[in-house]
Amino acid sequence: MYMAKVVGSVVSTQKDPSLVGRKLMIVQPVNSDGQSVRHQEVAADSVGAGVGEYVLLVRGAGARRASQLDDGIRDVNDCAIVGIIDRFDK
Numbered sequence: 001m002y003m004a005k006v007v008g009s010v011v012s013t014q015k016d017p018s019l020v021g022r023k024l025m026i027v028q029p030v031n032s033d034g035q036s037v038r039h040q041e042v043a044a045d046s047v048g049a050g051v052g053e054y055v056l057l058v059r060g061a062g063a064r065r066a067s068q069l070d071d072g073i074r075d076v077n078d079c080a081i082v083g084i085i086d087r088f089d090k
Contacts, residue, residue, distance in 0.1 A: 001056050001057065001058055001082075002029055002056070002057040002058075002059070003029065003030050003031070003032070003054060003055070003056065003057070003085065004027035004028055004029045004030055004043070004054070004055055004056075004057050004081075005027065005028050005030050005034070005036075005052070005053070005054050005055070006025050006026070006027055006049050006050065006051050006052065006053050006054075006055055006081070007026050007027065007028050007040065007051065008025070008026035008051060009023065009024060009025050009026060009051065010024040010025070010026060010042055011024075012024060016076045018076050018077065019044065019076065019077070022044045022045065022046075022077075023044070023045040023048075024042050024043070024044060024045070025042070025043050025044075025045045025049060025051075025081060026040055026041075026042060027040065027041060027042070027043045027055065027057060027079075027081070028040050029041075029057070030054065032088050032090055033088075034054070034088070041079055042079065043055075043057055043079040043080055043081045044077045044079070044080045044081070045080075045081045046080055046081060046082060047081055047082060047083060047084055049081050049084050053084055053085075054084070054085035054088075055081045055082075055083060055084055055085060056081070056082050056083035056084075056085060057079060057080065057081060057082070058079075058080050058082050059078060059079050059080075060078060
C-alpha cells in the first residue's frame with residue numbers, strides 16, 4: 001500500500017467499459033511527512049475521496065481486486081484508492 005494526496009480529477013468520456021462510472025483522480029504519492037515523492041498518477045477511486053485528502057493506494061493486482069466487477073468484465077485498473085487517511089501517527 002502507498003500514501004498519496006488527491007490533487008485533482010480526470011474526465012474521460014471514452015474509456016474501457018471496466019472504468020465506466022468510476023471517478024478517476026490525480027494523486028501525488030507522499031511520505032509520512034506529507035512530502036511529495038515520485039510523480040503524479042491517476043487512480044480509480046472506490047471510496048469517495050476528494051481533492052486535498054490523503055489516501056491509501058494499491059497498485060497492480062491489488063488494484064484490480066479492489067475494484068473487481070462481478071459481471072465478468074475484465075478490469076484494466078492498475079491503481080486504486082482504497083482508503084482515506086485520517087491522520088499520520090509517528
